[in-house]
Amino acid sequence: MQEYFNTHIEKSFPExxxxxxxxxxxxxxxxxxxxxxxxxxxxxxxxxxxxxQLRGKESDADEVFVKELAKKINKKINxxxxxxxxxxxxxxVSVQVAARELRYTWFSTLQEKNNLKYLVTAHHAxxxxxxxxINLSRGTGIDxxxxxxxxxxxxKRPLLKFSQEQIIDFAHVNTIExxxxxxxxxxxxxxxxxxxxxxxLLKELHPSFLDNFLNSQQYLEQTATIADNALNTIKKDLFQxxxxxxxIAIESLKALNPLKGYIHxxxxxxxxxxxxxxxxxxxxxxxKEIRSKTYRLVKDRDYLLLEILKENKDEVxxxxxxDIFVDNPIPITITNVEExxxxxxxxxxxxxxxxxxxxxxxxWKNGDYFYPFGMHGKKKLAKFFKDEKIDVLSKExxxxxxxxxxxxxxxxxxxxxxxxxxNKTKHILxxxxxx
Amino acid sequence: MQEYFNTHIEKSFPExxxxxxxxxxxxxxxxxxxxxxxxxxxxxxxxxxxxxQLRGKESDADEVFVKELAKKINKKINxxxxxxxxxxxxxxVSVQVAARELRYTWFSTLQEKNNLKYLVTAHHAxxxxxxxxINLSRGTGIDxxxxxxxxxxxxKRPLLKFSQEQIIDFAHVNTIExxxxxxxxxxxxxxxxxxxxxxxLLKELHPSFLDNFLNSQQYLEQTATIADNALNTIKKDLFQxxxxxxxIAIESLKALNPLKGYIHxxxxxxxxxxxxxxxxxxxxxxxKEIRSKTYRLVKDRDYLLLEILKENKDEVxxxxxxDIFVDNPIPITITNVEExxxxxxxxxxxxxxxxxxxxxxxxWKNGDYFYPFGMHGKKKLAKFFKDEKIDVLSKExxxxxxxxxxxxxxxxxxxxxxxxxxNKTKHILxxxxxx
Numbered sequence: 066m067q068e069y070f071n072t073h074i075e076k077s078f079p080e081x082x083x084x085x086x087x088x089x090x091x092x093x094x095x096x097x098x099x100x101x102x103x104x105x106x107x108x109x110x111x112x113x114x115x116x117x118q119l120r121g122k123e124s125d126a127d128e129v130f131v132k133e134l135a136k137k138i139n140k141k142i143n144x145x146x147x148x149x150x151x152x153x154x155x156x157x158v159s160v161q162v163a164a165r166e167l168r169y170t171w172f173s174t175l176q177e178k179n180n181l182k183y184l185v186t187a188h189h190a191x192x193x194x195x196x197x198x199i200n201l202s203r204g205t206g207i208d209x210x211x212x213x214x215x216x217x218x219x220x221k222r223p224l225l226k227f228s229q230e231q232i233i234d235f236a237h238v239n240t241i242e243x244x245x246x247x248x249x250x251x252x253x254x255x256x257x258x259x260x261x262x263x264x265x266l267l268k269e270l271h272p273s274f275l276d277n278f279l280n281s282q283q284y285l286e287q288t289a290t291i292a293d294n295a296l297n298t299i300k301k302d303l304f305q306x307x308x309x310x311x312x313i314a315i316e317s318l319k320a321l322n323p324l325k326g327y328i329h330x331x332x333x334x335x336x337x338x339x340x341x342x343x344x345x346x347x348x349x350x351x352x353k354e355i356r357s358k359t360y361r362l363v364k365d366r367d368y369l370l371l372e373i374l375k376e377n378k379d380e381v382x383x384x385x386x387x388d389i390f391v392d393n394p395i396p397i398t399i400t401n402v403e404e405x406x407x408x409x410x411x412x413x414x415x416x417x418x419x420x421x422x423x424x425x426x427x428x429w430k431n432g433d434y435f436y437p438f439g440m441h442g443k444k445k446l447a448k449f450f451k452d453e454k455i456d457v458l459s460k461e462x463x464x465x466x467x468x469x470x471x472x473x474x475x476x477x478x479x480x481x482x483x484x485x486x487x488n489k490t491k492h493i494l495x496x497x498x499x500x
Numbered sequence: 501m502q503e504y505f506n507t508h509i510e511k512s513f514p515e516x517x518x519x520x521x522x523x524x525x526x527x528x529x530x531x532x533x534x535x536x537x538x539x540x541x542x543x544x545x546x547x548x549x550x551x552x553q554l555r556g557k558e559s560d561a562d563e564v565f566v567k568e569l570a571k572k573i574n575k576k577i578n579x580x581x582x583x584x585x586x587x588x589x590x591x592x593v594s595v596q597v598a599a600r601e602l603r604y605t606w607f608s609t610l611q612e613k614n615n616l617k618y619l620v621t622a623h624h625a626x627x628x629x630x631x632x633x634i635n636l637s638r639g640t641g642i643d644x645x646x647x648x649x650x651x652x653x654x655x656k657r658p659l660l661k662f663s664q665e666q667i668i669d670f671a672h673v674n675t676i677e678x679x680x681x682x683x684x685x686x687x688x689x690x691x692x693x694x695x696x697x698x699x700x701l702l703k704e705l706h707p708s709f710l711d712n713f714l715n716s717q718q719y720l721e722q723t724a725t726i727a728d729n730a731l732n733t734i735k736k737d738l739f740q741x742x743x744x745x746x747x748i749a750i751e752s753l754k755a756l757n758p759l760k761g762y763i764h765x766x767x768x769x770x771x772x773x774x775x776x777x778x779x780x781x782x783x784x785x786x787x788k789e790i791r792s793k794t795y796r797l798v799k800d801r802d803y804l805l806l807e808i809l810k811e812n813k814d815e816v817x818x819x820x821x822x823d824i825f826v827d828n829p830i831p832i833t834i835t836n837v838e839e840x841x842x843x844x845x846x847x848x849x850x851x852x853x854x855x856x857x858x859x860x861x862x863x864w865k866n867g868d869y870f871y872p873f874g875m876h877g878k879k880k881l882a883k884f885f886k887d888e889k890i891d892v893l894s895k896e897x898x899x900x901x902x903x904x905x906x907x908x909x910x911x912x913x914x915x916x917x918x919x920x921x922x923n924k925t926k927h928i929l930x931x932x933x934x935x
Contacts (some may be wrong), residue, residue, distance in 0.1 A: 202705040204712030206719035255705060263701050270690060271636040276638030284641035287761025288727045295730030302925070326722025 070235060074223050081221065085109045087143075087176055089168070090134070092127040092244040095187035097134065098232050099224055099488035103185070104138040108184065112142040113175055115168045117149040130244050144174055160433050161252055185221045188213055191229040193282065194267075195259045199252055202232035206329065207289045208438045212282035221280055228275050252396070296330040303331070310458050313345050318369070335360040335371060352457055365457040372458055381427040384466075394426060395464055396474065398500040405486055405493065413466070413474045415484040418493035421469040426476075429465050435472035437480040446475070453478070466496065477491075505670060506541045509658050516656065517692040520544045521618035522578075522611055524603070525569070527562040527679040530622035532569060532669055533667050534659055536676055538620070539573040543622065547577040548610055550603045554595070565679050578610055596687055623648055624665040625710050628717065629702075630694045641764065642724045647717035658791045663710050664695075731765040738766070745807035745893055750782050753804070758885055770795040770806060787892055800892040807893060816862040819901075829861060830911065831934040840928065841920055848901070848909045850919040852927035855905040861911075864900050870907035871917040881910070888913070901931065 074081065081103070088103060090112045091098040103110055114131040116124050128144060135142035152163045172184050193212045215225045224232065236243065268274045283415035304311040305319065321327035329340040336357030337343055346355055346364050354363040356374065363370045384391050388396045405414045433446040451458050455478075466474040473484050477498055486493055516538070523538060525531040525547045531934050538545055549566040551559050563579060570577035589600045607619050628647045635644035650660045659667065671678065676722065703709045738753065740745040756762035764775035772778055773794030781790060789798040791809065798805040819826050825833045840849045868881040885895050890913075901909040908919050912933055921928055 197706070198702070201713060202702065202709050202718055205714040206716070207723045210645075210716070210720070258701070258705065263698060264691070266698050266701070267633070267637065270633070270693065273639075274637050278636060280639040281636055281641070281645070284761075284764070285645070287758045287764070288642045288723060290758050291727040291730055291761050291765060292723045295726055295733075298730075323722045323725055326719070326726050329722070330726060359827075425678070 070102050073226075074102060074106050074108075078216065078221050078223055081108050081183065081185070081223075082106075083181075084182040085111070086185050087111055087172060087181040087222070088178070088185045089113050089115075089172060089187070090131050091115075091246070092131045092134075093187075093238055093246040094241075094243040095189055095224060095229075095232055097191075097243040098236050098241060099185065099187040100138065100140075101239065102223070104140070104154065109230050110140060111175075111179060111181060112140050114142060114144045115164075115171065116146040116440055117164055117167070118146055119149055127244050143179075145171055147171075172229060183221050183360075184219060185223065187224050187234055188222045189224040189227050189229055190279055191260065191264065193225065194275065194278055195256050195280070196263060197278075198259050198263065199255055202255075207285055207292070208333075210282070211285040211289050212279075214286070225278060292330060296327070299327070300334075304371065307370075310370050312456075313369040313371060315367055315369060319347060332362070335362075337362065345472065354360055354457075363457045368456070370456060370458050381425050384424040384426060391426075397426070397466075397476075398495075398497045398499070399424075400495050400497075402493050402495040410477050411495040411498040413480050414486050415473065415480070415494050415496070416486050416490040418490070419484045419493040420473070420494070421471075423469070423474075425467045426464050427467060429460070429463050429475075433465070433472065435479075436473065438480040438482050438485060440482070446472070449475070449479070505537050505662075506662075509537060509543075511543050513581065513656055513658055514660075516543050516618065516620070517541075520546070520615065521620050521656070522546055522548050522607060522614070522616040523620045524548050524550075524607060524622070525566050526550075526681070527565045527569075528622075528681040529671055529678040530624055530627075530659060530664075530667055531678075532678040533671050533676060534577075534620065534622040535569060535573065536674065537658070539575070541726070545575060546610075546614060546616060549577060549579045550599075550606065551579065551581040552599055552602070553581055554584055562679050577612075580606055580608075602665055618656050620658065622658045622659050624659040624662050624664055624667055624909050625714055626657060626699065628660065629699060629710065629713055630691050632713075632717070632840070633694050633698065634690055637690075642720055642727070643768075645717070646720040646724050647714075649721070661714060675730050708835050714721065727765060731762070734762070735766055735769075739806065745918075748804040748806060750799075750802055750804060754782060767797070770797075772797065789892075798892045801889075803891070804889065805893050816860050819859040819861060826861075832861070832901075832911075833922070833930075833932045833934070835932075837928050837930040837931050845912050846933040848915050848931040849921050850908060850915070850929050851921050851925040852929040853925070854903075854907075854919045855908070858904070859908075860902045861899050862902060863904040864898055864910075868900070868907065870914075873915040874922060875917070881907070882911070882913070884924065 086108070087282075088096070088100055088110045090100050091114070100112065112131065112135050112452055114128060116128045118124055133146065147167045149160065149163050149167065151169060152158075153160055157164070161429075172256065175181065176184060197210055197212065203209075213222060213225065214220065215222055235241075271277060278360075299321070304313055306312075318324075318328070318331075325344065327463050329341050332340070332343050337355070338357075342355050343362065346353060346362060346369065349364045351364055351366050354361050356362070359374055361372050361374055363372070382391070382394055384397070384399065389394070401488055402414070408414075429446050431447065434443045435446060435449075436443045437449065452465075455463070463478070464476045465472050466476055468484065471481070471483065473481050474496065477480075504577075523531070523535055523879045526549065535547065547566065547570050549563060551563045553559055554721045558884070567577055567579065584598050584602065587602060588595055589591075590708070591598065591601075593601070608632070611615065611619060627629055632645055632647065638644075648657060648660065649655065650657055670676075706712060720746065734756070739748055741747075751761075752835065753763070753766075760775055760779065763778045763808075767775070767778050771793075771794050772790070777790045778797065781788060781804065783795060784799045786799055786801050789796050791797070794809055796807050796809055817826070817829055819832070819834065836852075837849070864881050869878045870881060870884075871878045872884065885898075890898070898913070899911045900907050901911055903919065906916070906918065908916050909931065910916075
């Protein structure tokens with residue numbers, strides 16, 4: 066059996082032999098067996114142990130155990146402690162998610178620092194089956210059913226084809242000691258019920274149940290990749306990069322069938338997990354938007370606009386003096402000039418005497434109006450944007466130059482009549498925006 | 501509850517109201533409840549009952565029961581009997597597959613004959629879950645996990661969103677009678693184990709387990725469609741129609757990643773279920789082939805050739821006389837002529853005196869050789885085909901004209917030196933193949 070395991074690692078993971086790697090070890094049976102196997106195979110690795118501080122003395126005893134194991138097999142060990150509960154409260158995630166995020170971030174830092182090419186973990190087939198059933202019970206797509214990858218460029222899972230039972234047998238035969246896993250994650254109750262009640266019955270359905278299940282997962286993984294390849298091809302056509310955001314024609318999106326499936330597939334990459342919210346946006350009023358953790362999706366007439374989330378500060382910037390260069394929020398110079406020369410959308414000439422101080426630069430807000438240059442009377446800014454077909458995201462980025470409460474310039478777009486240079490003007494002030 | 505069911509049918513299957521349809525009724529609780537529901541909703545339908553003759557008197561009692569039900573709700577009933585066991589033995593399929601093939605063929609005939617637009621069946625969510633688990637236990641791809649379609653152009657399954665429990669409740673409340681299903685299919689043992697032992701435990705994992713499971717299946721169905729759409733697009737490029745077969749460039753096929761997944765997806769449409777057999781063919785010797793029930797796939801140097809299976813008779817046809825027109829296996833005329841005129845690949849002139857009778861037309865076989873016109877000495881036919889880069893399928897279609905045991909003409913390709921017209925020739929015979 067040990068022969069079998071070792072041969073498996075050598076045959077299926079030959080890349081581990083010439084490289085140094087990191088082995089994640091909790092002290093539980095799976096990762097301890099894996100450490101022994103890799104050591105028996107004369108592989109070169111370091112151990113990494115996380116103390117999540119979730120079970121007081123038990124957690125500390127796990128740490129001591131793994132340190133002793135490292136000494137016994139003569140490997141370097143890296144240990145760290147996490148304030149997992151704080152992380153849970155701060156990020157509003159489950160203990161399980163917190164532990165995963167914390168450890169994988171740390172592993173990746175360690176790998177870089179210590180020049181460890183791969184991360185090797187001890188997940189086995191029963192872990193995968195349990196996760197499959199948990200995800201199924203909650204409702205999930207193919208990504209929740211296809212299982213963990215066996216072998217990627219970074220992570221290797223040499224035990225994924227073995228059952229828990231095989232691993233226990235191996236430990237007994239080789240008199241390997243381990244720490245019983247006392248961890249108390251959110252899925253502990255579910256996992257125990259699945260492990261002890263459901264899985265044994267499933268395995269009675271077919272003598273090769275677990276192998277067949279792994280084959281099924283492999284097929285799902287392949288179908289998922291084929292679908293993702295197709296979605297990426299569609300995305301290249303459909304998502305037109307437009308400055309800092311993507312512009313997506315709603316009509317083209319709606320032509321995809323099954324729409325629900327394509328919507329879910331296309332927007333899951335941006336953290337939108339509820340396809341229905343995206344679908345609702347297709348026929349919503351212009352300006353309506355939804356947000357994922359990292360992206361916002363805005364309906365803008367015949368398009369959806371997709372933009373990465375940024376901190377959106379609607380500050381007001383004060384510009385007090387002439388002959389200065391202001392860099393924030395936009396680079397603008399203010400100079401006294403003798404005459405009106407070269408005109409462009411980025412340049413504004415005004416009658417200095419019409420201004421009232423302070424001059425400010427601010428974002429626009431609902432209710433704003435101005436007296437567009439070249440027109441009679443005033444116009445609501447919202448109406449101006451609509452007539453000019455300015456999209457929702459550009460509107461948000463629009464800065465206004467104001468004199469006290471009056472709009473002097475919809476910067477880069479239109480001047481205000483009230484401040485224009487006339488034949489009565491004595492002093493001309495020039496504003497210029499640098500690209 | 502009855503209200504709920506009826507509203508569901510009216511809302512989700514409005515197409516059933518104005519059309520006449522066929523309702524498959526075994527006499528078991530599901531299809532009997534469905535018949536009552538459709539009757540209560542004043543829908544227009546006929547019943548269909550299959551007697552599979554698998555359980556003697558019980559089967560006959562089911563038939564009587566369904567006939568009485570039809571009388572009670574005043575619907576026309578169609579009944580048929582199948583010799584299911586004979587079908588199983590003849591076609592080497594399981595009882596389950598036999599019953600399915602037999603009934604769906606019959607339903608479809610009935611629909612056409614009686615002008616019934618839809619087939620309505622009583623599958624429910626627990627059926628789907630059981631099938632999911634059975635397929636998982638055997639190892640399956642996404643097609644085995646995505647579940648039965650809820651609503652297609654032809655088949656409607658109004659109960660698919662309901663649990664067995666809901667259906668039983670409905671039957672009790674409405675004092676509906678039914679026949680207990682005593683059927684003894686191959687999966688009966690598995691289904692019972694799953695229904696009574698596994699499913700109840702699964703349902704304890706989450707209060708909405710069954711709904712979540714149905715959602716998961718819907719997601720899988722969508723991903724499967726996205727992948728199939730992509731595969732069809734790839735197929736249009738990759739599968740070049742070449743006469744009666746498809747020609748597939750192996751290099752292009754190998755460029756697809758994950759190859760295993762694409763191979764499975766592309767060739768499943770042609771009945772090749774074992775992707776490994778197809779993969780093995782990619783690097784096999786030219787001429788190697790594999791067959792599905794309906795197609796053959798042949799390796800031919802840098803290509804795979806995909807052809808529908810036909811009966812392949814290697815008959816020998818005898819051509820005895822001159823001045824005749826033979827139509828079988830290929831249209832050929834044999835005439836006495838005075839001179840050698842217009843030459844083409846479809847025409848052969850020979851020295852009549854060199855021939856020995858009978859003249860035959862036959863397929864080529866290994867070991868055949870001839871004396872190619874314009875060359876010195878003899879050449880194996882296999883070598884000739886190779887040098888001429890004749891593909892495997894064309895070779896199979898190649899006819900030879902033979903004089904006793906000697907090849908006179910590789911028809912349409914090359915004449916034999918031994919029968920050529922020389923300055924000593926007295927009588928010229930002309931063979932001409934009609935396109």
